[in-house]
Amino acid sequence: CFAAIGWAVGHPVGEADSTTVIGCVMPDSPAQKAGLLPGDKILSVDGKPVRRFLGMNDSVSWDVVRSEGDKIAVKFQRDGKVQTVWVEPYKAETRGWRRKSVRQLLVSPAETPIIAKVERNTPAAAAGLRAGDIIRGFDQTPIYNPIALLEYISKHPKDELVLHVERGGAKLDIPVTPTPLPTGDQMKPRIGIEWDTAGIVSIQHPSPIEQVYNSVTSTLKTIGAVASPKSDVKLQHLSGPVGIWNIYVRLFEAEGGWKLALWFSVILNVNLAILNMLPIPVLDGGHIVLALIESVRRKPVNMRVLEVVQTSCAVVIIGYMLYITFFDVQDLPFVRKRLDQLEAQSPVKNSQTP
DSSP, X not given: OHHHHHHHHOEEEOGGGTOOBEEEEOTTOXXXXXXXXXXOEXXXXXXXXXXXXXXXXXXXXXXXXXXOSSSEEEEEEETTEEEEEEEOOBOOOOOTTSOOOOOBOOEEEOOOOBEEEEOTTSHHHHHXXXXXXXEEEETTEEOSSHHHHHHHHHHSTTOOEEEEEEETTEEEEEEEOOEEEEETTEEEEEOSEEEOTTOSOEEXXXXXXXXXXXXXXXXXXXXXXXXXXXXXXXXXXXXXXXXXXXXXXXXXXXXXXXXXXXXXHHXXXXXXXXXXXXXXXXXXXXXXXXXXXXXXXTSOOXXXXXXXXXXXXXXXXXXXXXXXXXXXXXXXXXXXXXHHHHHHHSOOOOSSOX
């Protein structure tokens, strides 16, 4: 049902879900040390072809997380030439009570830098920038992600820069000089614009069969990653009712969020269906296995044994739900903010600089 509705109304797809081009490389990151640059198009990660940056199927982020070696082979294209580098992934340290971090390259996908709002009485307003303008670069340097401009301004807080702007098909060069502006409870060098975080969004209409197939593939990949002893993905990285509710809240907060919620509902229903078929007592899969055992033995399983097994499994499942709820609660916005504040007061020493 959800898949059919999603097919009809469409699934919003952001640029991160449709490109493998690097938009920003964090300073001192594994990717930078390996020589990756903004604008590089990633072709494969750990020997697996990729078609998107985010997501579960054929994505850069998932194949990095799922990799198991000390270094990851990243094949990419730059200026028409295909190259391969070996990257040692970064893994942040975390407190014992928080979810363990997973492998990262510390790169961001290419996203069109679109201005959503120009603040009043700021350098951007004085320079004539408008909402809807696309910043293609600055000082003859192309940018593939808004983060690149923010990083440059933070490093050159007093330098004038010339923005290469696209407006209604016309190309403009607009000079602007950053100035300290309030950001939260601090004053930071800014030009006074807010970015369109959604970027360019397209609507796709995958068929119900395609949606179910992708959902099954994602679920099986997750189960495989959790089962692998060398994988960073553990049981604590799964989500329970609180985590699922938090995902729905975030989806509905986004523009066109109800369409995203429909798409997520397909994944969730397929996920639950597959998990329900696992050969675990108290689940449907366990009942099927029990029926098969009884048909082979031609007599019912001892009721006392069955009672002990089912009760034990029920206790384990309930205990696991409480276990992942402990981590899910930490991902709630107000809880995460408070925990981040506590950790900032007593930071963990990392072996690498993120």
